[in-house]
Amino acid sequence: MGGHLTPAVALIGFMGAGKSTAARAVADALGAEAVDVDREIEGRLGHRIEQIFARDGEGAFRAAEERITLELLAQEASRRGPDGRAARRVLALGGGAIGSAAVREALRGHLVVWLDVDPETAWARCGEGSRPLAADRERFVRLHAEREPLYAAAADVIVGHQASRSMAAVLAAHEGVPDRVTMLWASTASGDHPAYVGPGLLGERPFWPATVAGRRFVVSDYNAARLYGDRLGAVDGRVTVMPGEQSKTVAHAEIVWTELARAGMTRADVVVALGGGVVGDLAGFCAATYQRGVRIVQVPTTLVAQVDSAYGGKTGVDLPEAKNYVGVFHQPRAVIADTDALATLPPAELAAGYAEVVKTALIAGGWLWERVRGGAGWEDPNWPRIVAACAHTKLRIVARDERDAGLRQVLNLGHTVGHAIETVTGYATYRHGEAVALGLMAALRLSGADDLRGEVAELLRARGLPTGRGRFDPDAVVVATARDKKRVGSGPVPFVLLSEPGEPRPGCEVPTRDLIAAVRELAR
Secondary structure, three states, X not given: OEOOXXXXXXXXXXXXXXXXXXXXXXXXXXOOOEEEHHHHHHHHXXXXXXXXXXXXXXXXXHHHHHHHHHHHHHOOOOEEOOOOOEEOEEEEOOOOHXXXXXXHHHOOOOEXXXXXXXXXXXXXXXXXXXXXXXXXXXXXXXXXXXXXXXXXXXXXXXXXXXXXXXXXXXXXXXXOOOOOOEXXXXXXXXXXXXXXXXXXXXXXXXXXXXXXXXXXXXXXXXXXXXXXOOOOOOOOEEEEEOOOHHHOOHHHHHXXXXXXXXXXXXXXXXXXEEEOXXXXXXXXXXXXXXXXXXXXXXXXXXXXXXXXXXXXXXXEEEEOOEEEEEEEEOOOOEEEEEHHHHHHOOHHHHHHHHHHXXXXXXXXXXXXXXXXXXXXXXXXXXXXXXXXXXXXXXXXXXXXXXXXXXXXXXXXXXXXXXHHHHHHOOOOOOOHHHHHHHHHHHHHHHOOOHHXXXXXXXXXXXXXXXXXXXXXXXXXXXXXXXXXXXXXXXXXXXXXXXXXXXXXXXXXXXXXXXXXXXXXXXXX
């Protein structure tokens, strides 16, 4: 489990996340001892936590929590399970323990699992109960936001609260993961899978999840194949396409299907999508339809793919009439995103991916937006954490709405106009991220968020992305938005609007005159 033996598994997360339940599930899987630190504190002090708060105050409780947590982490944690093998101790930390710098430092070297829970679910489980910090909803939500960046920075593994009882699969997927790699556990209605984000995954000793068996058939473009084609272990077949959106067509899908059949791929085998968003979408679509569906592992090598398109199971190809018009939902069995691969990208390709980073930060708000607006970029040594946070933001949304029935549409921020721009320019003038940058400008104008629009424009321009002077017919773009795949029946095209970071609003109707004005502004 991980690149080296860790002496304990530590469960962190907000109150109501289900850490105690998850700790018992981990302990059962490992044949280990589960320790609930809150119960340990109560046992040692002889009072329940709410009594300690009432009698001595929160400061006294935090001091005791820090002391006891540090003691437990420092203890020799190796235990013998029923089968005689060494097993880790599993600690369920209190929700606020991560606030201690000493605890955060002591967690280094342990396997830290963040059990993530949204504030609404946490409040439903804890609100107005006996917990001292769950008496006031506004304070509760604010505390959740304050602690989230601490959880994110400490976590080796991020698991949604939905998976608190199925930790054995999570642990199995973490086997052999290199140091400094974050594993995200993606939970969807059609199945769960791991996503690995960090450096070294395609290094001299490339990583492959032990949970994904079978022969591997790689679909790639010439650039990614040249750089990483030999970093995937034994491969039984390869299909290579030209880089660029022009390869994301039904004609190219037929080429891929044919080559897989000629190579002898069966339903027991695995398609490996190696490359950027085009390869991921094309290979995913082919995997979903080849022999009525085979497994796929996404190995994104571009920024736009690592922060967005490799996750969520959307696959498809373009038509001349509209982008992504033919496709199917098909979740991967794993995502392997080596952030070291970003160093091989040309500046324009990195910039295009940055547009998706800005989009995701606008949707997430909170600490992620603050980091991005502060200028965090790929030259930042903590950039892999930003990439993982973007992936986590998307996976949180997909967990609640896999099939785009409502909430997931917020991920379309800036994409309605962006996709229309790509369509009318024949997918040849703008990279996807460049079109999204223009689309964000239109969406924020339509949202009436002029100050935020100005700030976002500065971020985009600083990375060389377009924010105006578009090379397209604006009236043709407006017409093309009517063919957006989010449109239902004969009704208007629904837009995602956003007045402030963290508050996206899907399904908004936009007056045609306002849309025309916003798009024409981009062409000036």
